[in-house]
Structure formats: structure tokens, C-alpha cells
Amino acid sequence: MVLYHAWKSSASRRVRFFLEEKGLDYVAHEIDLSRQEQHQPAFLKVNPLGVVPALIHDGRALHESGTICEYLEAVCPEPQLCPTDPYDLAQMRNWVRYVDGLIGNLIRFNWRYTIQDRAAKLSESELQALLEKIPSAERREAWLRVARNPYTAEELDEARDNLVAMLDRMEEMMVDGWLVRGGFSLADIAVAPFVKRISEEIAPDELLQEKRPKVTDWWARLQSRPAYIRARFDPFLSVEPDPSQ
Ligand SMILES: N[C@@H](CCC(=O)N[C@@H](CS)C(=O)NCC(=O)O)C(=O)O
Structure with missing residues (x-):
């Protein structure tokens, strides 16, 4: 198993946590996001979306951290990290989906550390060349923002509010100490990278x-x-x- 990841990427952290819970051996291949390795042709063959993580297992590539974790659950069912009860499983998937939808809020904080410094130093032509390599319009916009027009204090506040709302939802939905009935699951693993950032800096x-x-x-x-x-x-x-932030 080969995991393409970045140490500070929340989606990569999710898969690393899941792999460690399963006790699976894997070879970690670090992708330097600030140097745009995720947009290089070699990596796009592994994940055409140009983001980490991606997993290669039995010679086949897989992307999307939530999908990767569910795949790992299927090929390695022990210890169980996804509920078998259909309703609980649906609840778990909704957590993963909800957290995935919050990634833009985390990017506003995280890219100040991982991408902004390098992006800001690019010339106009370098920036244009970079933008052309990015598969998704949403990420092109995010790269353009950190390179030329970093997120404002108001935008950071707005993102913070959205992330704190996630804590409220967690508080409300917690069942017997975990996010989904039946015990610790992928839902808890999926939110952990977000809570880590909230706890250390965001709120x-x-x-x-x-x-x-x-x-x-x-x-x-x-x-x-x-x-x-x-x-x-x-x-x-x-x-x-x-410091210009
Ligand atoms: N929904 C995707 C999100 C992946 C994602 O956004 N990865 C980020 C790091 S957390 C990334 O590769 N960012 C670099 C970029 O967009 O250029 C997943 O869960 O795998």
C-alpha cells in the first residue's frame, strides 16, 4: 500500500489515522503542496483531481479520503471502524460529507502556513502557469487568493463561525461519547483533523x-x-x- 499525502493536510491526516487504527503497513510518499507537486502530471495520473491524499493498493489508485477509508474498511474489516447498522452507517457518511463540505473554511487558515508564502512570491507569468495546471475552479480561486489577495479578517471570522458550528453539531449529536451510535468510527476520525486545528489556533x-x-x-x-x-x-x-495577514 502506498499513501500519497502531506503531513499538514487534513484529508491526509484522516487516512493516516484510519490506517493506524487498522494497524495496516503502508509506504508514505510525501507530496509538497507548496511546490505544486499535486498538480504535476505524474501525480495527476494517481489522482486526476490534483489533491492529496491518494492511495495505491494492489496496483490500483484511489482518491477521496472518505472513500479511501471505506475501501480500507471493506478490504480489512478488523477492527471495525464503520457501523454495520444501515442507519448508523448513513449517519457516519453524513458526518464525513458534512466535514468534507467545510474544507474551504479550513483552507483559509491552513494555507497561510503551507502555501501562501511561496504563492505570494510568484511573478504574474509564473502564477498564470500555475493556475493553468489546477484541475478545479474552486482551488484555482483559492490559490489566486493566497497569492495575491489573502483572506481578510472578516473572511477568517466567517470561516471560524462555520467551524465552531461544527462543534455545536458534535455536542448535540454525540451518542455515548462518540459521534455515531455504536462507538468510535470513521465519523470521529473524519472530524479529528478539523478539531485539531480549532483547538490549536482557530478557536x-x-x-x-x-x-x-x-x-x-x-x-x-x-x-x-x-x-x-x-x-x-x-x-x-x-x-x-x-506577517502581511
Ligand atoms: N475531498 C478531498 C479533499 C482533498 C483536499 O482538499 N486535499 C488538500 C489538502 S487537505 C490538497 O491537496 N490541497 C492542495 C491543493 O488544493 O492544491 C478528500 O477528502 O480527499
């Missing part, structure tokens, strides 16, 4: 026992899992964001 004051006791307790239990530790959710804050 740490929203993760207090007195504000959200269930989520706070969940977060402490999740971080103590050996697989979480092995998956290496290293802090973003070892690198300063661009």
Missing part, C-alpha cells in the same frame, strides 16, 4: 469543558488513542503565518 476557547463538555471529553479521549499519536497531527504553529 481554542470554544473547546472548554464549560462550553462544550461532551466535545471536550471526546477530544481528550480521541487524542489518547495510540493510532492518533502514530498518525502525527503535528502543530501548524511551528511556522509563523505570513
Whole structure:
């Protein structure tokens, strides 16, 4: 198994966490997002969407972190990380889908550390050449923003609100300490990279026992899992964001 990933990518973190929970061996191949390795022809053959992660198993490539995890569940059912009850499984999938829909909010914070510095130094012609390689219009826009017109304080506030709303939804839907009935699952793994960023920078004051006791307790239990530790959710804050922000 080969995983194409980036250490600070939330979708990559999801798959690393899942692989570690399964106890599966894999070869990790790092993709440098700031150098646009994800848009190079060699990588586009692995994932035509030009994003990480991607997995190669038995010579076949797969992309989309949620899909990769469900595939891994199917080929390696133990330990079980997806519910078998159809309703609970549907709930789990809705969590994954919901979190996937929030990625744009996380990008506003994360790219200040991973992509902005390099993107801002590009000349006009270099930037145009770069944009032409990006498969999705949404990501072209995000690259253009960080290169030339970084997200404003208002836009960061708006993104923060959307991410804090996710904590509210978690607090409300928690069942017996986990997001989906039946125990720890892919739903918990899927939100973990987002909660990590909220806790370290985006809105740490929203993760207090007195504000959200269930989520706070969940977060402490999740971080103590050996697989979480092995998956290496290293802090973003070892690198300063661009001072022009
Ligand atoms: N829905 C996708 C999202 C993948 C994604 O957005 N990956 C980001 C890192 S978290 C990426 O590759 N960004 C680089 C870029 O867009 O240029 C998944 O879950 O796999």
C-alpha cells in the first residue's frame, strides 16, 4: 500500500489515522503542496483531481479520503471502524460529507502556513502557469487568493463561525461519547483533523469543558488513542503565518 499525502493536510491526516487504527503497513510518499507537486502530471495520473491524499493498493489508485477509508474498511474489516447498522452507517457518511463540505473554511487558515508564502512570491507569468495546471475552479480561486489577495479578517471570522458550528453539531449529536451510535468510527476520525486545528489556533476557547463538555471529553479521549499519536497531527504553529495577514 502506498499513501500519497502531506503531513499538514487534513484529508491526509484522516487516512493516516484510519490506517493506524487498522494497524495496516503502508509506504508514505510525501507530496509538497507548496511546490505544486499535486498538480504535476505524474501525480495527476494517481489522482486526476490534483489533491492529496491518494492511495495505491494492489496496483490500483484511489482518491477521496472518505472513500479511501471505506475501501480500507471493506478490504480489512478488523477492527471495525464503520457501523454495520444501515442507519448508523448513513449517519457516519453524513458526518464525513458534512466535514468534507467545510474544507474551504479550513483552507483559509491552513494555507497561510503551507502555501501562501511561496504563492505570494510568484511573478504574474509564473502564477498564470500555475493556475493553468489546477484541475478545479474552486482551488484555482483559492490559490489566486493566497497569492495575491489573502483572506481578510472578516473572511477568517466567517470561516471560524462555520467551524465552531461544527462543534455545536458534535455536542448535540454525540451518542455515548462518540459521534455515531455504536462507538468510535470513521465519523470521529473524519472530524479529528478539523478539531485539531480549532483547538490549536482557530478557536481554542470554544473547546472548554464549560462550553462544550461532551466535545471536550471526546477530544481528550480521541487524542489518547495510540493510532492518533502514530498518525502525527503535528502543530501548524511551528511556522509563523505570513506577517502581511
Ligand atoms: N475531498 C478531498 C479533499 C482533498 C483536499 O482538499 N486535499 C488538500 C489538502 S487537505 C490538497 O491537496 N490541497 C492542495 C491543493 O488544493 O492544491 C478528500 O477528502 O480527499
